[in-house]
Amino acid sequence: MLLARATCPGPSPPAPEGPSMKLTLRQIQLPGRVRLEFAEQGGRSGTPVIALHGVTDSWRSFEPVLPHLPSELRVMALTQRGHGDSDKPAGGYRPADFAADIAAFMDVMEIERAVLVGHSMGSVNAMRFAIDHPSRVAGLLLAGTMPWFGRPPELMAYHREQIVPLADPVPDTVARDFQQSTLARPIAASMLDRFVAESLKVPARVWRASFAGFTDDDFSLRLREIEVPTLIVWGRHDAFCSATDQEAMLGLIRTARLVEYSDAGHAMHWEEPQRFALDLSRFVTSAAASAALA
Numbered sequence: 001m002l003l004a005r006a007t008c009p010g011p012s013p014p015a016p017e018g019p020s021m022k023l024t025l026r027q028i029q030l031p032g033r034v035r036l037e038f039a040e041q042g043g044r045s046g047t048p049v050i051a052l053h054g055v056t057d058s059w060r061s062f063e064p065v066l067p068h069l070p071s072e073l074r075v076m077a078l079t080q081r082g083h084g085d086s087d088k089p090a091g092g093y094r095p096a097d098f099a100a101d102i103a104a105f106m107d108v109m110e111i112e113r114a115v116l117v118g119h120s121m122g123s124v125n126a127m128r129f130a131i132d133h134p135s136r137v138a139g140l141l142l143a144g145t146m147p148w149f150g151r152p153p154e155l156m157a158y159h160r161e162q163i164v165p166l167a168d169p170v171p172d173t174v175a176r177d178f179q180q181s182t183l184a185r186p187i188a189a190s191m192l193d194r195f196v197a198e199s200l201k202v203p204a205r206v207w208r209a210s211f212a213g214f215t216d217d218d219f220s221l222r223l224r225e226i227e228v229p230t231l232i233v234w235g236r237h238d239a240f241c242s243a244t245d246q247e248a249m250l251g252l253i254r255t256a257r258l259v260e261y262s263d264a265g266h267a268m269h270w271e272e273p274q275r276f277a278l279d280l281s282r283f284v285t286s287a288a289a290s291a292a293l294a
Contacts, residue, residue, distance in 0.1 A: 023066060036081065039059040040077075084198055087202060088206060099128040115284050147220035163207055163228075228291075230253050237263070
């Protein structure tokens with residue numbers, strides 16, 4: 001993977017080398033909102049893909065996947081507000097706020113319609129966007145998801161005991177333990193270190209506000225409004241999202257189908273990036289074909 005940079009002030013760690021694919025880091029000002037960093041690669045034809053990371057992550061959450069995607073597939077991996085090297089405003093960390101940023105991003109980039117790929121919190125924001133802007137979504141890939149993250153008592157206990165008391169600077173141990181909890185098996189130490197470093201860029205107040213945003217807002221019954229092709233990707237050893245949650249998702253989104261990674265956890269795209277890239281590229285092709293027939 002070759003790394004270029006456009007309108008992106010300040011140093012960032014280099015992306016790892018992989019297959020020959022030019023990846024460009026950019027920063028974009030959303031009028032009246034925030035400045036976001038995003039990584040972009042691929043061609044300009046076909047249906048674009050917008051990738052949305054989980055809580056405390058950044059565009060780098062999709063870094064292991066990007067080198068394995070077809071060169072013609074246009075992918076933009078956003079760093080959402082409050083995270084990574086994007087702006088960190090005082091408020092606006094509910095799913096509807098993130099969804100409004102996505103709409104503004106698409107406006108500035110002159111993207112009429114896209115496939116949204118969301119992991120964890122990113123899947124919540126993608127679903128919110130699909131509800132608020134249905135005509136602008138060609139398909140949804142939802143990884144590590146559930147109808148409402150405020151339901152599981154274990155997750156709410158973690159929020160109450162670990163996230164609410166956080167203060168700056170966020171301890172490395174907190175970020176590392178959190179990222180390791182998303183895995184069912186080890187990944188390369190250098191990769192984990194990069195994800196921990198991104199989490200440490202997030203102020204404690206954003207940890208709290210982002211967790212509160214996607215655990216407080218329950219719009220699960222409105223998922224029935226989603227009518228675009230939807231692929232749910234789930235790791236069987238996900239410590240947060242259960243098999244029951246996946247069944248509930250299939251019951252709420254009538255166009256959804258489920259792909260299970262039997263040996264993976266919550267961050268299956270880190271554990272099996274090549275498989276995830278293949279599932280993603282096939283889904284985009286299928287969703288684009290469905291959109292063309294609509």
